[in-house]
Amino acid sequence: MPTLDEEIARHLQESLASGELRSARDWGRPLDLGDGYDDTPPELRMPFKVLKDAGMVPHEVEMMRRAAALRRAAETADPGTAEGLRRELADLQQQIALRLEHLRISGTL
Numbered sequence: 001m002p003t004l005d006e007e008i009a010r011h012l013q014e015s016l017a018s019g020e021l022r023s024a025r026d027w028g029r030p031l032d033l034g035d036g037y038d039d040t041p042p043e044l045r046m047p048f049k050v051l052k053d054a055g056m057v058p059h060e061v062e063m064m065r066r067a068a069a070l071r072r073a074a075e076t077a078d079p080g081t082a083e084g085l086r087r088e089l090a091d092l093q094q095q096i097a098l099r100l101e102h103l104r105i106s107g108t109l
Contacts, residue, residue, distance in 0.1 A: 060103075063096050 002010070015021045032038075040048060051058060067089055074085035 060096060060099055063092060063099070067092050067096065 012021070021027060037045065048058065070085050070089040070092065074082045074089060077085055
């Protein structure tokens with residue numbers, strides 16, 4: 001009985017022989033999985049994967065989520081409350097920008 005890998009290889013060989021693979025739009029190009037892996041600096045890929053597998057996100061992502069929540073709250077709040085929320089949002093956006101710049105320059109937080 002063939003293993004799963006052998007079955008996959010057989011199906012791929014059949015598709016290649018029939019020309020089905022070559023007619024694919026992205027034939028011969030690297031896959032773009034859209035998960036940000038290629039955009040992540042190599043030295044941070046493993047730590048981010050560990051966080052992802054543990055169901056955690058980097059602190060910056062939590063900060064961005066908080067910023068989005070503040071933005072939504074400021075849009076629906078009364079004018080007096082909205083001003084305070086916008087100030088808090090501006091402060092948070094500055095913190096995010098500083099952390100991301102530090103990360104870009106140093107490669108660590």
